[in-house]
Amino acid sequence: MSLADRYAFLQSELARLEHAYYVLDNPIVPDSEYDHLYRELLDIELAHPQWITPASLSQRVGGSALKEFNSVTHVVPMLSLNNAFEETELIAFDRRCREGLRISQVDYAGELKFDGLAISLRYEGGILVRAATRGDGASGEDVTANIKTIHAIPLKLIGENIPEVLEVRGEVFMYLKDFQKMNQQAAARGEKEFANPRNAAAGSLRQLDSKITAKRPLSFFAYGLGALEPVSWLPSTHEQLLNAYVKLGLPVCTERRVLKSVEEILSFYNEIGAKRDALPYDIDGVVYKVNSFAEQTQLGFVSRAPRFALAHKFPAQEALTI
């Protein structure tokens, strides 16, 4: 095998090992084996810097610190969700959808509402080229260098069905165990501790020096779509979109299912509410989205929030005395 072939093998093998560890939560090799291969990759790049591409795993830890964040316009606005707190609001939501669509039954995609930071990832030709915060929904901050440090986010999409342009929307968050460990280490060093995982994620993404972000245990779940070319790539439903994301190597939470009635919506809400304290990350509710994209388009948006989606919030968790 030539050195160039060895380099190509290392790139794909390290990406495969990362995907198994950070996306499937299923390590294939011990950390020492991963570190050994990674060091070999760095040695080859030292000898052949002209071979380095933006998708090389060595590019996860960026270069020098930024002076400021550039602004990014969201061609497809990043919308917020209308909130519901009471069962009556759910029933009204389902009725509005059925009446708006003039049908008697609507399928909803039910998923968790992660309590982190909404982010838009832009992939061109399957390569991660830009990442931006939600901002005011119309424009956000370019946090590409910081996002590239998150091992759960692939620098390169995998599989045969990769669209030319794909903007993946999702949430950057911190697992509770990683958050607690980070705070313990900060306390041991006499440094500031974060109040909660959401603040820790937000503070980590706001770093102008991505070397600091690289030290923070951030993760990501995909749950939405922004720009897409060609639009023919889009499957018919939200559920199928998330299944396609899994095939592209993106992390998608498995705690999701199609709900076919208000009764099923309520049992999903109650089931998640009952296991909320046992989840490995913070959530502040569940989200229902009309599953069919054709029906979503028919329902459209009111002001800044979609008519076709609703967040159903849980009561605020009593402050944990850590």
Ligand SMILES: NC(=O)n1nc(-c2ccco2)nc1N
């Ligand atoms: N925060 C969160 O988990 N979200 N947020 C959305 C969303 C926001 C706008 C459209 O979809 N979906 C999920 N699961």
